[in-house]
Amino acid sequence: MILDPRVESAKHQLRSVRAVYPVMSVKGGVGKSTLTVMLSLALRELGLRVGVLDTDLSNPSLHYLYGLEHRKVDVEEDEGYVPPLVHDGIRLSSPVIFTEGGILPARDKDSVNAVLELLAITNWRDVDVVLIDTPPGIHDEQLRLLKLMSGVHTGISRPVIVTTPFKVSLANVSRSLDYINSLHKGEKILVINKHRGRDELSMQASFKCILRVPWDERLDERLVSLEELLQSKAYAELRRQVHSGKDCFF
Ligand SMILES: Nc1ncnc2c1ncn2[C@@H]1O[C@H](COP(=O)(O)OP(=O)(O)OP(=O)(O)O)[C@@H](O)[C@H]1O
Ligand SMILES: [Mg+2]
Numbered sequence: 001m002i003l004d005p006r007v008e009s010a011k012h013q014l015r016s017v018r019a020v021y022p023v024m025s026v027k028g029g030v031g032k033s034t035l036t037v038m039l040s041l042a043l044r045e046l047g048l049r050v051g052v053l054d055t056d057l058s059n060p061s062l063h064y065l066y067g068l069e070h071r072k073v074d075v076e077e078d079e080g081y082v083p084p085l086v087h088d089g090i091r092l093s094s095p096v097i098f099t100e101g102g103i104l105p106a107r108d109k110d111s112v113n114a115v116l117e118l119l120a121i122t123n124w125r126d127v128d129v130v131l132i133d134t135p136p137g138i139h140d141e142q143l144r145l146l147k148l149m150s151g152v153h154t155g156i157s158r159p160v161i162v163t164t165p166f167k168v169s170l171a172n173v174s175r176s177l178d179y180i181n182s183l184h185k186g187e188k189i190l191v192i193n194k195h196r197g198r199d200e201l202s203m204q205a206s207f208k209c210i211l212r213v214p215w216d217e218r219l220d221e222r223l224v225s226l227e228e229l230l231q232s233k234a235y236a237e238l239r240r241q242v243h244s245g246k247d248c249f250f
Helices: 005-013 032-044 108-121 140-152 167-183 226-230 233-244
Strands: 019-024 050-054 085-087 090-093 129-133 160-163 189-195 209-214
Touching (some): 005 108, 005 140, 019 140, 032 050, 032 085, 032 090, 032 129, 032 226, 050 108, 160 167, 209 233
Parallel strands (some): 019 160, 050 090, 050 129, 160 189
Antiparallel strands (some): 085 090
């Protein structure tokens, strides 16, 4: 990587973060953003302090899911900006905090530059692990993001690949595995979301672990608050699997 003061600053800001989990998917709408929020809650319940970063610049949704949309956010400055607490022990860094709710329709190199700038000024303070919500698809943009993260963070980096259990979706992940492995050599987690009954999975060996989150017909209506989300069937099942398989994340 070319010498860039933003890279040095991002490294400094991430120095005490133990692990980062980029949440990615081959197809859109599979539940990445919802799962990012649920994973932050489940990891928090393990006693970890969690940071969450929204890198879906043209379609950011985490501020909405964490209930920040209609709240005025006071940005604390201290060697950069300290992402606001959106729940006990969970901090959210999102470009929306600086754009007053507007979007940044940046793509490819521009979007990675915007993410690097955000990382360079984000003081994660007491955060142990960072979840990164990403835009849909696994293409150049996501490749650049993974490269950026490996350049600025030396701890555990474990992509969470999200899919639905439908044959076409699973086949897409299976077909993309070589490409995904070429982007990231280390271990990965697979989440089969909106799960109903059985799935025909033939790629167990490619993942450190596989989590299955059930289809929850009431999930959408529960996305109005974190308290509601914590009561959901989908969250209860994800939490159970995260807590019984902690090794998956470390
Ligand atoms: N386990 C589930 N059961 C039922 N509905 C779900 C489940 N998980 C997510 N959803 C619903 O799926 C929809 C898409 O979720 P979400 O926005 O999190 O997907 P995404 O992958 O982030 O989308 P995008 O690719 O556009 O960023 C939402 O309406 C959400 O409520
Ligand atoms: Mg999303």
